[in-house]
Amino acid sequence: MNHIGVIGAGAWGTALAQVAAQNGPVTLWAFEPEVAQAINELHENSAFLAGIPLSPAIRATAHIADLADCDALLVVTPAQHMRVILQAAPVGATPLLLCAKGIEAGTMALMSEAAAEACPEAPIAALSGPTFASEVAAGLPTAVTLACGDDALGERLAARIALPHFRPYRSTDLIGAEIGGAVKNVLAIACGIVEGASLGRNARAALIARGFAEMTRFGIARGAKAETLAGLAGLGDLVLTCSSEQSRNFSLGLGIGRGESAASLLSDRRTVAEGAFTAPVLVQAARAAGVEMPIAEAVAALIAGDWTATQAVEALLARPLRSEAG
Ligand SMILES: NC(=O)C1=CN([C@@H]2O[C@H](COP(=O)(O)OP(=O)(O)OC[C@H]3O[C@@H](n4cnc5c(N)ncnc54)[C@H](O)[C@@H]3O)[C@@H](O)[C@H]2O)C=CC1
Numbered sequence: 001m002n003h004i005g006v007i008g009a010g011a012w013g014t015a016l017a018q019v020a021a022q023n024g025p026v027t028l029w030a031f032e033p034e035v036a037q038a039i040n041e042l043h044e045n046s047a048f049l050a051g052i053p054l055s056p057a058i059r060a061t062a063h064i065a066d067l068a069d070c071d072a073l074l075v076v077t078p079a080q081h082m083r084v085i086l087q088a089a090p091v092g093a094t095p096l097l098l099c100a101k102g103i104e105a106g107t108m109a110l111m112s113e114a115a116a117e118a119c120p121e122a123p124i125a126a127l128s129g130p131t132f133a134s135e136v137a138a139g140l141p142t143a144v145t146l147a148c149g150d151d152a153l154g155e156r157l158a159a160r161i162a163l164p165h166f167r168p169y170r171s172t173d174l175i176g177a178e179i180g181g182a183v184k185n186v187l188a189i190a191c192g193i194v195e196g197a198s199l200g201r202n203a204r205a206a207l208i209a210r211g212f213a214e215m216t217r218f219g220i221a222r223g224a225k226a227e228t229l230a231g232l233a234g235l236g237d238l239v240l241t242c243s244s245e246q247s248r249n250f251s252l253g254l255g256i257g258r259g260e261s262a263a264s265l266l267s268d269r270r271t272v273a274e275g276a277f278t279a280p281v282l283v284q285a286a287r288a289a290g291v292e293m294p295i296a297e298a299v300a301a302l303i304a305g306d307w308t309a310t311q312a313v314e315a316l317l318a319r320p321l322r323s324e325a326g
């Protein structure tokens, strides 16, 4: 496994291209032609990962056909655009390592389910975990879950992208890794709201713990392993994004908690806060699976503009007292 293709040159695709370029050739596909041009000419992605000098070994392109001879493809588009882009990409039987965190609106598909429909011959793996792109690109120590049903393929992918400061831990629980990453984005919005509304540290800790209970209930119902959700891709990423304004999801929640409308906050951004798109479809999927997710429900209602932050907090606090387990 030598030549790596990266689909998507946002912050995370660019950081992963930088990681993969330490071990071999990388072609990075950008949605915006001017981003590809800037990476090739200036070796910087000032639109999405400003201030990080990129390896000259990264060749950027705006033509997706240029990924035709890659040995593996890292898929790093926003979740809601992934299916359409994969349908246009020259994938065939090339292994796909899915790195977006979300659930597809309309279909309720996990990224692996959408990718399997778009590229039926391609073996599929997923990368998830606590990974702010800017820290990875700056070479700070990071550990991730690399999940693949075919552990031998998982081992080859892990060996190709591992660096001393970037450690993939293998798992065969693809669904668990995906659900951890998708659900934590929704919970990070909730934690941002708690911070924005100045509800205190007790409330934030309670929300992380009860949010983790929601993630676990939903994950188990969808066939995930509890140990995956308690690992880097679930609890690890939840702790990261629920405790830092660097998280786009947390910072979206912060604005909502301070009284701004979700619609105006979302219309202002060029970078993606995946939790805003995943929240409504997560609620739909949880209801379909018969799983209670009151925090996710509250986030979805806030994003839709149906509730204010005060109404959401009142609704959560008014829920009947219950056992902590289950
Ligand atoms: N930024 C981070 O630290 C991390 C991000 N991720 C995940 O990676 C995925 C990509 O996020 P980022 O790289 O952060 O993106 P970003 O927020 O830095 O950039 C937005 C991306 O969306 C693309 N885009 C905009 N409109 C599009 C369209 N119509 N069709 C296709 N692409 C379009 C842009 O080209 C750009 O690549 C998300 O699912 C995110 O949750 C995962 C781990 C870390």
Ligand SMILES: O=C(CO)COP(=O)(O)O
Residues within 6 Å of the ligand: 101, 129, 130, 131, 132, 133, 185, 188, 237, 240, 241, 246, 247, 248, 249, 250, 272, 273, 274
């Ligand atoms: O997924 C991430 C870190 O693991 C990035 O989080 P945000 O998308 O909230 O910035």
